[in-house]
Amino acid sequence: MANVLIIGAGGVGSVVAHKCAMNSNIFTTIMLASRTQSKCDRIAAEIQEMHGVTIQTAQVDADVVADVVSLIQSFNPVLVINVALPYQDLPIMDACLEAGVHYMDTANYEPKDVAKFEYSWQWAYKERFEKAGLMALLGCGFDPGATQVFTAYANKHHFDRMDYLDIVDCNAGNHGKAFATNFNPEINIREITQPGRYWENGEWIEIPAMSIHKPIDYPEIGPRESYVLYHEELESLVKNFPTLKRARFWMTFGQAYLTHLEVLQNVGMTRIDPVKFNGMDIVPLEFLKAVLPAPDTLGENYTGQTSIGCQIKGVKDGADRTYYIWNNCDHAETYREVRGQAVSYTTGVPAMIGAMLILTGVWLKPGVWNCEELDPDPFIEQMNKQGLPVNDRVDVPLPHEY
Ligand code: NDP
Known part of the structure; x- marks a missing residue:
């Protein structure tokens, strides 16, 4: 085609x-x-x-x-x-x-x-x-990407009005390395060392990095300490779903990961401005990337699952409603299928699906678009066929309070 x-x-x-x-x-x-x-x-x-x-x-x-x-x-x-x-x-x-x-x-x-x-x-x-x-x-990966499709799907099928959105992202996998990032180290470390930010009552609330955290209970995984981060899809979601009173993004980190990161930050290794070394300009974070394991080398012995989803509270037919939509993905299974770990897989499969929906004309529309602006149904249908099964539950108490 x-x-x-x-x-x-x-x-x-x-x-x-x-x-x-x-x-x-x-x-x-x-x-x-x-x-x-x-x-x-x-x-x-x-x-x-x-x-x-x-x-x-x-x-x-x-x-x-x-x-x-x-x-x-x-x-x-x-x-x-x-x-x-x-x-x-x-x-x-x-x-x-x-x-x-x-x-x-x-x-x-x-x-x-x-x-x-x-x-x-x-x-x-x-x-x-x-x-x-x-x-x-x-932004057609998982987050951003599938999380916006999930929100659009919730809005289309389960709510007359969405009030609260929490995107919850857990990696409960173990790759056996002392410290490694699951996608490009430079981009990952730049993202998580920034101040956190979330949307509340029409404005962005900025918080010190990693300062808000609590255990969230993830399906088939259990409770994991999760931290509020700024994540890029929040920007387009609050614009496209203006009834949202609050929108937050949570991600899990293990204590060993946070300790390594704190040391790297304290010694200046996460700096993105050039420093002189032996007469050359080098950027410490770029050098750090060169010595860390590459994300595409982590897959072979990776075990455990990821779980990423959206927890939403709002109103349907005049009554309060809660809704949780998520996918769990297993590192060892994705390695068997495509020789990649689950973080690469949960990004790459939605990218392929977005491409498929453009090429088949289903999502094709001139202009610049974020994923929640397009029909979520064909995307969810393909997630179920292409290795990222989607689960959802209506009107159950959500794992953490709003
Ligand atoms: P990697 O570091 O594993 O791969 C990046 C690739 O881009 C490398 O092959 C690199 O080449 C290549 N590259 C870098 N600069 C250039 C250039 N100037 N010209 C051509 N190629 C270049 O990163 P990931 O695969 O983990 O991540 C890829 C993207 O996916 C990133 O933008 C990341 O932010 C995004 N991502 C999105 C997620 C989502 O859910 N939406 C989740 C995870 C990642 P070389 O090998 O020579 O360095």
Whole structure:
């Protein structure tokens, strides 16, 4: 049906490439391109061996718009799936506009020199994409991504008005390493060392990083200490669902992880400004990334599950209603299926589903869109078919109070 170009060959890019190859009736020709071509070649060989599908590979520096345009023109895809880093979002969007192809990603743009993530930069492309008759789908991983689809699904089927939203994200897995991050270390550490932020009564409340926490009971996992963080989908959710009085994002962290992080912060290793070392400028966080395990190497002995969902309280037919919608995903099972751990898998599968819904015309709509602005039903249907089964429960007491 269509050519698709995937940019970025890390943990997530590998899962996207595997899952597109496993749906080769829709993704008829696949190219995986990244900064280091040998990583693309290794994934291509794995896909050939596991699924009997041949994919093409290429080298590209996605910071250079002209290079991305040339690659698009030579391969001629209908859509570019950007699973490189958030820094590359704007150059790849520019290249898609220039070459006349659709765009999607899994994380919003952030400039390299300030740890600041917000949608304003990408929302500013709306008119240009609309005029070109092209679509840009933003943040179509799990969180952001599936969590917004969950919220839209709740709004469509279970509420007349949503008042309170808590996104709850647990990784109860064990990879056996002393310290590692489950997705790109640089992006992950920038995210969680920022002050926390949540939405309440029409304004953002800022809190010191990790200062609000409590145990939340996750299905099939049990209680895990969970911390309020700022997470990018909150920005679009409170805009698109303005009745929300409060919206928060919770994520679990183990004590060992937090202790390592505190030490790294205290000694300056999470700094993102350059320091002089042997006459060279180096950024401590970039150096730290180089010595930490890469997310795509964690899968082999990873055990346990992730559980990510939305807990919502509001009103239906004049009565109070509570609703919980979630997915649990098992690290060892995803490794068996696509050689990736569950955090890469829960990001890569929704990305493939978003791409599928664009290519089949189901979600195709010119402009720049966040996931909750599109019909959630076909997405949920595909999650159930593509390895991320969705559970939900209506009118049960939610695990933590509102
Ligand atoms: P990795 O670090 O494993 O992979 C990133 C890949 O991007 C690497 O292959 C890297 O190449 C490549 N890359 C980096 N810079 C460039 C460039 N200039 N040109 C071309 N390729 C480049 O990260 P992950 O796979 O874990 O994460 C990928 C994306 O997914 C990130 O944006 C992350 O924020 C997002 N994410 C989203 C989630 C969600 O639920 N929405 C959850 C988890 C991640 P090289 O190998 O040469 O370094």
